[in-house]
Amino acid sequence: MKVLTCPVNGPRSIDEFVYGGEVREMPNPAAAGDAEWADYVWCRQGEPGVRREWWYHVPSGTWFVAERDTERDDVLRTYLWGQA
Amino acid sequence: MPFRLLKFGLSRNYPEPRMFRSPERLRDSYDVVIIGGGAHGLAAAYYLATEHGIRDVAVLERRYIGHGGTGRNTAIIRSNYLTEEGARFYEFSVDLYRDLARRLDYNLFYSQRGHFTLAHSAAALRTQRWRAAVNRHLGIDSEVVGREFIARTIPEIDLDCGGHQPPIEGALYHPPGAIARHDAVAWAYARGADRAGAEIHQQTAVTGIEVAGGKVAGVHTDRGFIATGKVLSAVAGWTPQVTRMVGLRTPLVVHPLQALVTEPFKPWLDAIVVSASLHTYISQSARGELVAGASLDPYELTAMRSTLEFAEGLAGHMLDLFPCLADVRVLRQWGGLADMTPDFSPIMGTTHVGGFYLDAGWGTWGFKASPASGYTMAHTVAKETDHPLIEAFNLSRFHRFDLVGEKGAASVGH
Numbered sequence: 479m480k481v482l483t484c485p486v487n488g489p490r491s492i493d494e495f496v497y498g499g500e501v502r503e504m505p506n507p508a509a510a511g512d513a514e515w516a517d518y519v520w521c522r523q524g525e526p527g528v529r530r531e532w533w534y535h536v537p538s539g540t541w542f543v544a545e546r547d548t549e550r551d552d553v554l555r556t557y558l559w560g561q562a
Numbered sequence: 563m564p565f566r567l568l569k570f571g572l573s574r575n576y577p578e579p580r581m582f583r584s585p586e587r588l589r590d591s592y593d594v595v596i597i598g599g600g601a602h603g604l605a606a607a608y609y610l611a612t613e614h615g616i617r618d619v620a621v622l623e624r625r626y627i628g629h630g631g632t633g634r635n636t637a638i639i640r641s642n643y644l645t646e647e648g649a650r651f652y653e654f655s656v657d658l659y660r661d662l663a664r665r666l667d668y669n670l671f672y673s674q675r676g677h678f679t680l681a682h683s684a685a686a687l688r689t690q691r692w693r694a695a696v697n698r699h700l701g702i703d704s705e706v707v708g709r710e711f712i713a714r715t716i717p718e719i720d721l722d723c724g725g726h727q728p729p730i731e732g733a734l735y736h737p738p739g740a741i742a743r744h745d746a747v748a749w750a751y752a753r754g755a756d757r758a759g760a761e762i763h764q765q766t767a768v769t770g771i772e773v774a775g776g777k778v779a780g781v782h783t784d785r786g787f788i789a790t791g792k793v794l795s796a797v798a799g800w801t802p803q804v805t806r807m808v809g810l811r812t813p814l815v816v817h818p819l820q821a822l823v824t825e826p827f828k829p830w831l832d833a834i835v836v837s838a839s840l841h842t843y844i845s846q847s848a849r850g851e852l853v854a855g856a857s858l859d860p861y862e863l864t865a866m867r868s869t870l871e872f873a874e875g876l877a878g879h880m881l882d883l884f885p886c887l888a889d890v891r892v893l894r895q896w897g898g899l900a901d902m903t904p905d906f907s908p909i910m911g912t913t914h915v916g917g918f919y920l921d922a923g924w925g926t927w928g929f930k931a932s933p934a935s936g937y938t939m940a941h942t943v944a945k946e947t948d949h950p951l952i953e954a955f956n957l958s959r960f961h962r963f964d965l966v967g968e969k970g971a972a973s974v975g976h
Contacts, residue, residue, distance in 0.1 A: 479871075548816075548864055
């Protein structure tokens, strides 16, 4: 069983979590051009490597950030947004 | 034959002809370099040579042919898709498959079985009526059938799923649905391409792509540099690594997709059975094994590993449908990479990098498309313009917000 550490609830089974995709920065919608906006909406990193991701602990309703190696499936650390 | 086999066994130098040559030397230049020796890349090499007379082609494969998605899928072939663009494309592929064993002179174990997509809810039935209507409009054999028809055609199925799942209310029935031996498709295309003049280089990794003035100039490999004006990337789950080499961004995200086979037994399941609600698809191969797959793993990962959770979950859903399998053992399980697009359609055709052609976004639906993908990409590379059947699948559709939504037909994970 794979275990993920929720920053609020500690180590829990991966079954309790939902994956929320990579952490991305939204460009200013008022200032961004069409190409930049389309890139933000659709394009993703895709390549394996260490990346920051959103995860959600379902029973407690906690969104948090995990740094994970998407080639080895190793979670390096997890923290609440803004508390890195 | 036994005498020939005996002679072969006693021989010292194994004189049996190989399926294709293994050229020792990588040349300095080729007209076209194809990255990826799966069914798509090999088919493209075959059609480039046979349909367009372009024989100066190198297929570069980092491992061995068919190592990726080609040898890891569940080998289902069908065309009952949801959009006109999708259904037309996959129907062309089914057409090519029907005649492929004869054309390539190789037994692909192509076997038409009939394909059932089970509906466990009124909402699922509604999507299936939609699919049937689109399919019939395009001349594709597809209809919605009721419980009686399913029970008559697949007598072993438990339509009420033992009370563990919502009962089956009907199904989308697609008689042309078929299975084939996926390795044989790769081998046959490899042999065809090789005989037509293309070179297949296994154990050759691409490490970079040279772009000069917005156009492809060559490919760096771990065996040296190749000058070429045209590169076709047909690497599915490894596409993001290749598109980075030419500075292209794509919407692809890579998830593992797992499958398993059971021990072989006597033929009893003729149909291909799919349940979207149970995230399960099952067919019986020519060897007698049940081949079954599930939905995507729930988070991104570029690793072809398989998990106990998957085998446990899939076995449970198989028993919901077929309680008679309770004593059957799992023989082996594996994982492959699915490069998923947001609209569940592939990304094919020209790109804004001159001479760089993309055949990607094959997610969970790539095997059935192999012949059509090879055929249309060969056309695209030769004519330097998208084949009419794949215009809707160009990477630029995302910048135009003009997607081809196939989620209701391409995948079981919804």
